[in-house]
Amino acid sequence: MTLRVALVDDEPLIRRGLAAVVGSEPDMAVVGEAGDGTGVLDLVGRTSPDVVLMDVRMPRVDGIAATRALVRAGSAARVLVLTTFANDDHVFEALAAGADGFLLKRSSPEEVLHGIRTVARGESLLFPDAVRELARRHARSTGSTGDPGLDRLTPREQEVLRLMAAGLSNAEMADRLVVGVETVRSHVAAVLAKTGARDRTQAVVLAYRSGFMPV
Template structure:
């Protein structure tokens, strides 16, 4: 019988221990690796003894979302499941765009996690019920006022900031151009990075270019 070989990525050892306990209880699931940050996850996940990567979103060195992008783009066939803290639905859309096949909350029942792993391995997407509702709400919302861009959790002000950051302006310059305090610009930048699950300005630039907000 073929087992699904799983890599767990979370910066809290306790969480990894808990997840491992849940998964090892199932005969068809086996945890073959544990890592504590996103960079390690990419490194380890590229080796072909891993079938499924279970990634926490917030990790040091590299977020789970970025690790997901790296892994799915660099290794065909690897499945990725994103773990989100609490019941925050914020990163759902970004996670799906990162190539994740599934998205579950840490707070879900153990049953759901196991089911998510199996669904993901069958190639089916798995979303926790709240995520499905969020997707539907988003769909309706978007259909109602049909002018909004396809996906972009950013506010108009934040988009403005992103553009300037991607044009290589420093915080001080942006504050000067928009007549704001540097603190406010920093605040916006922090919020933007959190929303998109990114680490720094460099990732933001590529995002801005992909979205056509600025020229390369």
């Protein structure tokens, strides 16, 4: 009985690499591929894979949403999520969405194959680092403020954070937004209060680390 694998990644090179790795195994076969999450539900329905290798970051419909859709549809396919960093925010969202495991993109072919077999057996695959991070966040959220909560910022506050993360001073932001400096100061204060950052530097760090700002 061969293991049926579907590949969902927007980078053709990664798909080729995965296909080469999976295809080199006698008991595995690539039964379908997709470049984003839009047609995943359909793809899985047509090809009934045992394991779906799913990239988190994709245009249009990302891996998180696609995973959620699969789980809601009652699919039997196991989802192995591909991510760049082990402590990425996406990891935890994907966990909540119903992913069965994670693979770092810089994984070796052996690790990829091991990951596929692991989730195919019904086990879950997690990184020690990621689990530790999860525990850390849980402990922090039960006690105090909670998550960064960048989405709890109002549109204006998000705009201000974006400008802050571009390196602008309060005066420059006021100029850009055509408002008074006092107004900017209020927004900055709100951003700091909501994010728990002590100063603008920490807020900027948060903006980049959380993926709020593109790198």
